[in-house]
Amino acid sequence: MRKSKVKIVYIASTLILILSIITFLSLSKIPETIYVSNSIETSSMDISSNFLIKNCEVNKDKIEIKLLGLIPLKSVKLSKVDDLELYPGGNTVGIKLSTKGVLVVGYSDINCERGQVESPAKRSGIQLGDVITKINGEEIENSKDLLRKINELKDSKISLQYLRNDVTQSKEINLEKEEDGYRLGLWVRDSTAGIGTLTFYHKESKTFGALGHPITDGDTNEPFIIKDGNLLDSSVISVKKGEKGMPGELKGLFLNEKVGIATINKNTEAGIFGVANKNIINKISDKPLKIAFRNEIKEGKAQIITTVDESGPKYYDIEIIKLLPQDEPGPKSMLIKVTDEELLEKTGGIVQGMSGSPIIQDNKIIGAVTHVLINKPDVGYGIYIEWMLKDAGIIN
Incomplete structure (x- = not known):
């Protein structure tokens, strides 16, 4: 009898523990x-x-x-x-960004009278991904401006101001001298360009959103801190099909680099955002769609709008495999799988350049494509649309 009571208590305790874990x-x-x-x-x-x-x-x-x-x-x-109603994107766009200051992407040793010595900037603690904003109190506009200011120096000691993880810091650095002048010993970058996909256009505020993830530097993987940028009309000229272990890619062409369709003013974890110079509305989606917040989204069938050839944006079938929990904005909100035979035949699934393609479910915009799984080109991630709307300033 006692053993039976112990067994019942044990089973009850186990069930309570399991239910507690599930609830937690x-x-x-x-x-x-x-x-x-x-x-x-x-x-x-x-x-x-x-x-x-x-x-x-x-x-x-x-x-x-x-x-x-x-x-x-x-x-x-x-x-x-x-x-809220948004015009869905799906068309490829050209992206040109200029950074605030210059981004540190590499080090360079110096050939001085003592022979080859380590980069003075590296020696003093400057890291890859730091953004140099000032030298001796003077702002740095771009790479050429940095080089000019270094060449004009009369003293080997400088004060360097830079951003690291959005925090302004400064250092005193002793430069090394080569035959033709002082050297900091850094490789830097001040701009980037590429193509992506427009996610939405909000006509009332003229705000656009694209990509669904930040633009990062290829060498440091750090997000660009932008000074200014432009969204441009572009066209897909070819597709490199994705394969297991080898992500595919859309190759595009800027149609007019001198005239932008929008200005870019934000580069965040949820994408790039800014203000359009004109209505950015596609022929295939010339009517706005309502949005669905994450509590309305369900696993199962959905569609994406994307462009993979000169015919322009088209709807393609996908499946939402899993909805992922998130407490703050990030580009990995849901796991998606391309099921459309036509898209699989053309691209193998999700390819670079498709980031930002809007995800549609029950005729509502619910998110955007962001990443592909390298070993499963038909599977990737999407971001909840509410994260993009929050970073765009459309919702609080």
Whole structure:
């Protein structure tokens, strides 16, 4: 009899522990803020797949999460947003950016009277990815400006101001001298260019969003801190098909480098954003679509709009394999798989240059394509549209 009681207690304790773990994991997946459309009734909401915390009570601007509707577990901020409509993108765009200051991408040894010596900047602690903004208190405009200021120096000691992880720092550096002047011992970059895909255009604010991920330097993998930039009309001229272990690529051509269609003013974890000079509306999507926040998105069938040849943007079928929990903006919100036979035949799946292609489900914009899995070219990641709208300044 005693053994039976012990067994029952053991089984009950195990079940309680399992349910507690499931509940804890479910809570960890619920963000601190949930966005909903004003048109949605919010007296109660299902924001978790856990049956223990269904039908959460909505109290003004908060969602009260309770275990079995009785025991308080967590309070989540509810942010109501006016019904938003966006024109979906899907067309390729040219991107040209200039950095604030100059980005450190490499080191160079110096040949001086003592022989070859280590880069003075490296020796003093300057790291790859740092952004040099000033020398001796004077702002650096670009790479040529940096070289000119170094060549004009009369003293080997300089004060260098730079950004590291968005924090301004400074150092005193003793330069080395070659035959033709002082040297800092750095390789730097002040601009970048490429193609990507437009995600959306918000006509009311003339704001655009593209890429769904930041533009980073290829050598340092650090995001560019932009001074200015332009979005340009572009055209796809060829496609390198993606294969296992070898990502594919769209190759494009800028149609008019002198006249931009928009200015770029933000480069964030959720993409690039700015203000359009004209309405950026495609023929295939000449009517705006509503958006769906992450609590409305479901796993299963969806579509993307993207451009892979001269015929322009087209709809292609995909599947949302998994929705991933995120508490802050990031380009890996959902796992997606290309299922469209035509797109698989042309590209092998997701290729470089398709980043930003809008994801559509139930005739609503829910996100954008961001990355491909190198060993599975038909599988990749997408970002929730609300992250892009937040960084764009369209929602708070």
